Every structure is written in structure tokens, then in C-alpha cells.
Amino acid sequence: MLLCDVVLLPLALYSAISLRFGTFYPVVSSYYWLFFLLPFLTVPIFIRVGLYRAVIRYMDDKIIATVFYGVTLSVFMLTAAVVMGRVEGLPRSSIVIYWIIAIAYIASSRFMARGVLRSLERRTDRRQKVAIYGAGRSGLQTALALMSSPEFSPVAFFDDNEDLHGTNVAGIRVFNPADALKIMAERDCFQLLIAMPSATRSRRREVIQKFEGKDIQLKTLPGMGELVDGRVRIEDIREVGVEDLLGRDPVPPYSDLLSACIKERVVLVTGAGGSIGSELCRQIAINSPLSLVLFEQSEFALYKMEQELHRHHPFLKVYSVLGDVLNREHLDRVMKKYKVNTVYHAAAYKHVPLVESNIIAGVLNNAFGTWNAVSAAISSHVENFVLISTDKAVRPTNVMGATKRLAELILQAISESGSSKTRVTMVRFGNVLGSSGSVVPLFKEQIRAGGPVTVTHPDVTRYFMTIPEAAQLVLQAGAMGKGGDVFVLDMGEPVKIADLARKMIELSGLEVRDPATGQGDISIEYVGMRPGEKLYEELLIGENVEGTHHPRIMRAVEGMIESVILFPKLEKMKQACTAGDVETVKALLIELVQEYQPMIETGEKVH
Structure with missing residues (x-):
């Protein structure tokens, strides 16, 4: 480019003089030396302003400003040379014309070079072709990032804005989305990146x-809140997730509810390394607690959570405690030592088939672990105790759901007795996307392995919610409780698991195999209901439900068991657990949780 400028600068001056005189052959013999002097005056200026530092292949429109600045300084130097050299016969107006022509020559030479380089690149380009839906700022940033990546090559833009159709953004043509499949087929492109980070979830789903x-692999960018300073990185691109298919936009959290039990308070989270527990810790950390106590049984999970919090919140006091909720004395010591104000109890066994085959462990951890935690909270004068419950506690057909309902009954009985000042709250919700034991990671792994994708039953449905949204709603619901409240979260419309599996296969750019013809990439196999599994999940036991001032949180009005009846039965159940008497434990579970209807291995209810 420097050698090119050495030729173009004298040519620009000659062109300016020719235009001024109106002839291709102006007489310049009296000042011919200016043509040799001009590059020596101008090239050092161009070096100084950084014109030769730009990588031509990835150059953007900002180069025009640099060219303008450099040529303007060149004009001043040329004018000084003309004045000091007392040049005769050179029209002064030709210097202004030189200024315009030099900018055009120097700038266009860069863009021509860029075009040639990119054309040569395209001929030998083995990168994956990708189209981008959204030609706005995020789409532009994404395209520029992809151009410099060794993995992807952007070949087309699609945008809903009709004014952009037919235009070029970063050298890439913008097309009507209605023609997307045709355009992508012409360009042998089978990946589409959705660059609409600020669009609503319903618009994304559309x-x-x-x-x-359509045999198109879809990928997407994260929300704008997750991008740093608006800069897009290749690592930010991810496959379209199930959360993009929910079609329900999360309600922004109410800041007063979110921080009510957290700000300037000591908060303890049990099960702090689990899916929900870890997200609760993240949400708590950004709401200015006095300190955060992590209580976790798994050493590795606790270490990971501790390191993450230290990395993102270096000034937050974090105390990591290895412990088991079955150790009541340890819980007591920890809560008293750190003067805990609020407890979020997320520690539980949640995997339905595993708890079904380990009944005593499930009862001890989920029911008696909760009893230990709330008892320790009461004796330590904790202000708020929030239990993370589940929709499987409603008319349970499995041990896991029954133990979680029993945990709710324990808290209701304690709260109803009025013997403590600790405000007890329960929050019940459905499946969270990406949690341990969720079908979503399982399906992804099965698709990656080439299938088959296994579904228990064609009609099985579940409620879904993203982990951050669930954690935020838990924190807000916990702040609204008066004592003994059971809150249920609005999970939106239930999702058919078979439809979910089909969509995940298609969004990976693959076809569902037709069982009749055998055509397609990945098959869906129905393997039968697991022990204790329900076709449909519910959030309410009865019909009595009250609204709250949060549109996604409802208060359930449900039956309970008085403490004088419940606690003696619990003591009897504890003795049976200690003796390893599974039958007695299960019989007492059926007696206490009246809605519990266990299923036999065929999936039928036991009456």
C-alpha cells in the first residue's frame, strides 16, 4: 500500500492540474519537482496517522477518517512547499482539487485491495458458511467477528426491516427473510445465526x-445483558436452546422483593453447589448481602461455587462449609457462628428413579434434612427460612415427590404452632432447564452421539423454566411470605417431551428418522415410564389459590397436619429409617402424605 501511495499521490496532483486546465497534457515543467517531493512529504504523515497499520482484509469504514486526516495534512505540506518554493504557473485552486482527488484515490485503493483479498479468500475458503438473521448493530458486530474467525464465514443477512433489503452491511447483502431458504440453498449454507439479542422470547420463537x-442448524447470541460493552465474541454464539422455544418472556424481577431478605443480611444456602442452589448464590451475591454462607455436602461442587463467587464478587464475604443436612448439631453451630438471618434450603435428592430405589436415603435427606434445617434456624433465631419445593410434591406418585410434600407439611406444622419467630416459606415450581437430571442435557448428549433420543412416553409433559428466572422468583416469593405460605410459580404452558426431543433434533440441523421408511438422521425411541413417573405434573393440590402483587407468583391455600399428630409419626418413621425398615417407612409416608399414590413398575398407581 505504501508503494501504491507513492504512485497515486503524484497522479492525484497531476489529475487535479489537468482538471483545472481542462486538458490531459498540462504544462508542468516549471514545477515538475513537486511530483517527486509530494510522496516524501506525505508518506511520513500517513505512517504517523496509522494508515499502514490497518489490516486490509479486515478494514472497516473508519479508514476513511484516517485517510481524510492524512490527506488534509498532506495538503498543508504541499501548500507550504508551493509558497516557500515560489512556484509560478500552478493554479492555487488545483490544490483544493488535489485534496478531493487524493482522498478518493487513497481510500478507493484500500477498498479495492480489500475486495481482491476477500475474493481470493472466498475461492479457497473452507470455513463453515453461516447466514445471519438480524442486520442491526449486533448482526454487524457478529459479522465482523466471524470474518476474522477461522471457523465461520458470513454469506448473507436476513432482516425484517424492508428498508435494508438489497443493501450491503459489512460487504454482505441483506435479503428478505421470506427468501431465506432459497438464498441459503444457492450459497450452500446450512447454518443460521439469530442475532436478535434484545428481541422478546416470543419473537425469537416465531x-x-x-x-x-428445514435441515438448517440454528444458533443464537446471548441477551444484551450478557454481552460485555456490546462486543460480540465467537464464544458467545451458542446453539438455539430450549429456553428460546418457551415463548414466554420472563417478568423483570421486582428489586424491592429481590433484596428484601438479602441486602445487608447474612444469608445461608444449603445445597449451594447444586443447580438451583448455585444459581441462588449468584443472584444473592448481586443483591449486596452482608455475607454468604455456602453449605454443601459435595466438596468439588462447593469448591467450584466458592471459586466462581471469589472471581465475580471479590469483595463479598463468602464462607464455605462442608456439611450434611442430616447433622442437626453442625447446622446449629454454623447458623449461630455466622449469625445467619436468612436460609434458602435447596439441599435435596431430586432424581426420581434413584430416590425410588433408595427410599430411606430420600426420606432422611428430603424430609428429615428439612426438619433439621428449620429446627436449627429456629434455635438460631433466623428471621427467614425458605424451602425450595417441587411440582412433584403435588399428588405425588413417587417417593421423591412424597418426601418433598412431607417436608412442606413439616414446615406448615411448625409455622402453624406459632412457637417460633422464624418466618417459614415454601416455593414450589417445575423443571428448570439444564439442571442436573434434566432431559435437556441428556437429549443433547444423545443427539451428539448420533441417537437414539429416548423418551419415556409419547404424551408425557412437563413445565419448564430457566434456572436464573426460577432463582429470582424464589427470592421474591420468599420475601412475600407471612409464615407457612406455599407459593407456586407460574410456569407458563406445559411442554410435551416428545415435541421437545423433535425440536432439539431439528434445531441441530438433523432430521427425525421416520420409523416406517427409515429415512432421517436420529430416531426417537419410547422406552416406557420410569418407576414413580407421572404423565403430567401439577402445581396445586386443591383449587384454592390467591394472587400476589407479582404476576408470576401465586399463594396456594392447602391442607396441613397439626404438629401434635405429625411429629409423633415422624419420630416413628425416623426409628424405622434407623432400623432399615423400608416397608414401615413407605407405609408411614403413604399415611402422612394423603395424596401420595405410588406406582408399580408398570406405571400404574398402587391403590
């Missing part, structure tokens, strides 16, 4: 549905 089952 876009995704246009390409479902």
Missing part, C-alpha cells in the same frame, strides 16, 4: 419456527 424441520 423466527425459529420458520426454520424448523
Whole structure:
């Protein structure tokens, strides 16, 4: 480019003089030396302003400003040379014309070089071709980032804005989304990146549905809140997730509810290394607690959570405690030592088949672990105690759900007795996306392995919610309790697991195998209901439900067992657990949780 400028600068001056005189052959013999002097005056200026530091292949429109600045300084130097050299016969107006022509020559030479380099690149380019849906700022940043990546090559933009159709953004043509499949087929492109980070979830779902089952692999950018300073990195691109298919936008959290039990308080989270527990810790950390106590049985999970909090919140006091909720004395010591104000009890065994085959462990951890935790909270004068419950506690058909309902009954009985000042609250919700034991990671792994994707039953449905949204709603619901409240979260519409599996296969750019013809990439196999599994999950036991001032949180009004009846039975159950008497434990579970209807291995209810 420097050698090119050595030629173009004298040519620009000659062109300016020719235009001024109106001839291709102006007489310049009296000042011919200016043509040799001009590059020596101008090239050092161009070096100083950084014109030769730009990588031509990835150059953007900002280069024009640099060229403008450099040529303007060149004009001043040329004018000084003309004045000091007392040049005769050179029209002064030709210097202004030189200024305009030099900017055009120097700038266009850069863009021509960029075009040639990119054209040569395209001929030998083995990167994966990708189209981008959204030609706004995020789309532009994404395209520029992809151009410099060794993995992807952007070949087309699609945008809903009709004014952009037919235009070029970063040298890439913008097309009507209605022609997307045709355009992508012409360009041998089978990946589409949705660059609409600020769009609503329902709008994202509309876009995704246009390409479902079309052999197009969909990827997306995270929300704007997750991007740093608006800069897009290749690592930010991810496959379209199930959260993009929910079609329900999360309600922004109410800041007063979110921080009510947290700000300037000592907060303890049991099960702090689990899916929900870890997200609760993240949400708590950003709401200015006095300190955060992590209580976790798994050493590795506790270490990971501690390191994450130290990395993102270096000034937050974090205390990591290895412990088991079955050790009441340890819980007591920890809560008293750190003067805990609020407890979020997320520690539980949640995997339905595992708890079904380990009944005593499930009862001890989920029911008696909760009793230990709330008893320690009461004796330590903790202000707020929030239990993380589940929709499987409603008319349970498995041990896991029954133990979680029993935990709710324990808290209701304690609260009803009025013997403590600790405000006890329960929050009940459905499946969270990406949690341990969730079907989503399982399906992803099965798709990656080439299938088959295993579904228990064609009609099985579940409620879904993202982990951050669930954690935020838990924190807000916990702040609204008066004592003994059971809150249920609005989970939106239930999702058919078979439909979910089909969509995940299609969004991976693959086809569901037709069992009749055998055509397609990955098959869906129905393996039968697991022990204790329900076709449909519910959030309410009865019909009595009250609204709250949060649109996604409801208060359930449900039956309970008085403490004078419940606690003696619990003591009897504890003795049976100690003796390893599974039958007595299960019989007492059925007696106490009246809605519990266990299933036999065929999936039928035991009456």
C-alpha cells in the first residue's frame, strides 16, 4: 500500500492540474519537482496517522477518517512547499482539487485491495458458511467477528426491516427473510445465526419456527445483558436452546422483593453447589448481602461455587462449609457462628428413579434434612427460612415427590404452632432447564452421539423454566411470605417431551428418522415410564389459590397436619429409617402424605 501511495499521490496532483486546465497534457515543467517531493512529504504523515497499520482484509469504514486526516495534512505540506518554493504557473485552486482527488484515490485503493483479498479468500475458503438473521448493530458486530474467525464465514443477512433489503452491511447483502431458504440453498449454507439479542422470547420463537424441520442448524447470541460493552465474541454464539422455544418472556424481577431478605443480611444456602442452589448464590451475591454462607455436602461442587463467587464478587464475604443436612448439631453451630438471618434450603435428592430405589436415603435427606434445617434456624433465631419445593410434591406418585410434600407439611406444622419467630416459606415450581437430571442435557448428549433420543412416553409433559428466572422468583416469593405460605410459580404452558426431543433434533440441523421408511438422521425411541413417573405434573393440590402483587407468583391455600399428630409419626418413621425398615417407612409416608399414590413398575398407581 505504501508503494501504491507513492504512485497515486503524484497522479492525484497531476489529475487535479489537468482538471483545472481542462486538458490531459498540462504544462508542468516549471514545477515538475513537486511530483517527486509530494510522496516524501506525505508518506511520513500517513505512517504517523496509522494508515499502514490497518489490516486490509479486515478494514472497516473508519479508514476513511484516517485517510481524510492524512490527506488534509498532506495538503498543508504541499501548500507550504508551493509558497516557500515560489512556484509560478500552478493554479492555487488545483490544490483544493488535489485534496478531493487524493482522498478518493487513497481510500478507493484500500477498498479495492480489500475486495481482491476477500475474493481470493472466498475461492479457497473452507470455513463453515453461516447466514445471519438480524442486520442491526449486533448482526454487524457478529459479522465482523466471524470474518476474522477461522471457523465461520458470513454469506448473507436476513432482516425484517424492508428498508435494508438489497443493501450491503459489512460487504454482505441483506435479503428478505421470506427468501431465506432459497438464498441459503444457492450459497450452500446450512447454518443460521439469530442475532436478535434484545428481541422478546416470543419473537425469537416465531423466527425459529420458520426454520424448523428445514435441515438448517440454528444458533443464537446471548441477551444484551450478557454481552460485555456490546462486543460480540465467537464464544458467545451458542446453539438455539430450549429456553428460546418457551415463548414466554420472563417478568423483570421486582428489586424491592429481590433484596428484601438479602441486602445487608447474612444469608445461608444449603445445597449451594447444586443447580438451583448455585444459581441462588449468584443472584444473592448481586443483591449486596452482608455475607454468604455456602453449605454443601459435595466438596468439588462447593469448591467450584466458592471459586466462581471469589472471581465475580471479590469483595463479598463468602464462607464455605462442608456439611450434611442430616447433622442437626453442625447446622446449629454454623447458623449461630455466622449469625445467619436468612436460609434458602435447596439441599435435596431430586432424581426420581434413584430416590425410588433408595427410599430411606430420600426420606432422611428430603424430609428429615428439612426438619433439621428449620429446627436449627429456629434455635438460631433466623428471621427467614425458605424451602425450595417441587411440582412433584403435588399428588405425588413417587417417593421423591412424597418426601418433598412431607417436608412442606413439616414446615406448615411448625409455622402453624406459632412457637417460633422464624418466618417459614415454601416455593414450589417445575423443571428448570439444564439442571442436573434434566432431559435437556441428556437429549443433547444423545443427539451428539448420533441417537437414539429416548423418551419415556409419547404424551408425557412437563413445565419448564430457566434456572436464573426460577432463582429470582424464589427470592421474591420468599420475601412475600407471612409464615407457612406455599407459593407456586407460574410456569407458563406445559411442554410435551416428545415435541421437545423433535425440536432439539431439528434445531441441530438433523432430521427425525421416520420409523416406517427409515429415512432421517436420529430416531426417537419410547422406552416406557420410569418407576414413580407421572404423565403430567401439577402445581396445586386443591383449587384454592390467591394472587400476589407479582404476576408470576401465586399463594396456594392447602391442607396441613397439626404438629401434635405429625411429629409423633415422624419420630416413628425416623426409628424405622434407623432400623432399615423400608416397608414401615413407605407405609408411614403413604399415611402422612394423603395424596401420595405410588406406582408399580408398570406405571400404574398402587391403590
